[in-house]
Amino acid sequence: MSLLPLILQFVVMALALSAVMAIAWFIQRRTGATGWIDVCWTFGTGLVACLASLIPVPPEGTASARQIVVAILVAIWSLRLGGHLLLRTCKAGDDPRYRDLIDQWGATAGRRMFLQLQAQAAVGLLLAVSVALAAHNPRPELGFADLIGALLLLAGLIGEALSDAQLRKFRSDPANRLRVCETGLWKWSRHPNYFFEWLCWLAYPLIAIDASYPAGWITLLAPACMYWVLVHVSGVPPLEQHMLRSRGLQFRDVQARTRAFLPFPKLTSGR
Template sequence: MDNSVWWLTLYSLIACCIIMVLVWLWAHKINNAGVVDIFWSYNFPVIAVILLLLAPGFEIRKQLICVMVIIAGGRLGTHILTRTVSHLDEEEGRYQQLRQEWGPNPDRTFFWFFQAQALSNVILAIPFFVICMNTSTHLSPLEYAGVAIWLISVIGESVADTQLRAFKKEPANKGKVCSRGLWNYSRHPNYFFQWMMWMSYLVFALASPYGYLAIISPAIILYLLLRVTGIPITEEQSIRSKGDAFREYQRTTSAFVPWFKKKA
């Protein structure tokens, strides 16, 4: 692989780390670490712009993958921004819990947590680096398949987010569990389609040299969603806030993959 990939990685890491330092300063000022999620999403479009401008790959291929990343990262970041700004003075329960667990000086730990998020941005961007280094002028069927899977995942995630947002806007639903639309078949359809999006990047990257390295990204995302910062923490918070209503929801719905029918 061209040595320029290491410079592109370094530029991307520096950019993401600087952004996260600024975000940490803001989070410290407003006492709300939840803003990190906004810029974790926005960092992927930042990396995409760097690759679009500097990577040596075939221009049409670069434009295709970078537009995909910019749209997906921008949409998710803006969705989280809208949600977070609506209660900026109230930190999300997940981060309140971390603040308690991290003792008397959590802001120092949050600084390194934010930097770890920047590093994760670059690691997860491996498919983008692989794709943007490919100089072949022929687009593979795998790349078209990746675009198709990406379209389905973006639409699915957008629908899930819209359905949940509409549910929460209704005052009568305060304290209740959303089981409308896609949420009737999965407790986390947004997470499922987010993972599916990373699978689309893997499929796209398999047409490029070293494309197999792209499996790292969906594997990490799946592990985080199922075992670490996704479903476990989200459901712990839901049980604390909704109690038995959410336990019943757990009993009757799939945790991740949307099924066509509820479990018996």
């Protein structure tokens, strides 16, 4: 694909995701339910990435097997996570991270939330571009790297779904209303669902990177960006601040003995 069509494709993707998050902002303002923000982002990013993956490259004029596989993988990711967020939003409505931001921003919440969601559209664009670049790797046939990438993404989806199910089961018991979940995967990590979400995005560099495809290296930005967002920006920090306010010393004890992200035992020094 020549440079001009590629630039035009990226511009269209950017405009589409910007529009999706503008709609998310409008829905949040009308309903008051902040949970719709991540629902819109997940379905929007998945749809844009899926369509961009399937754009045929001349002279073939049809999507390759790799394009179809990558499109299926990102569609599964979007439907799984988006479906989970949709059910949670229909039940609870609010996401405490966004609600805390709105409370902090006060009278400027509307404008600042709009800018926040446009920043999230930019993150979605980077992820969607990485997916599209993986799909358009010019290797003529599917190979071992494609298989490993697909298996890694599926492993991430299974781990994330399992951790979500464990948390949902824990919260369904009224006796656990003011307790912190430490069952199943949650005894190894304070946020195993975030870890497995990040793991999904490692799949695309595996599929994309090739000695004869320099653009494939750009896909490393996807897991790097997702790690930064989840661990340092809108994932762990605001959620843990909320947990400290709502669970107090109990959550501090969990912080002391459990890793925030990686699901491995936390090393403790003995005497």
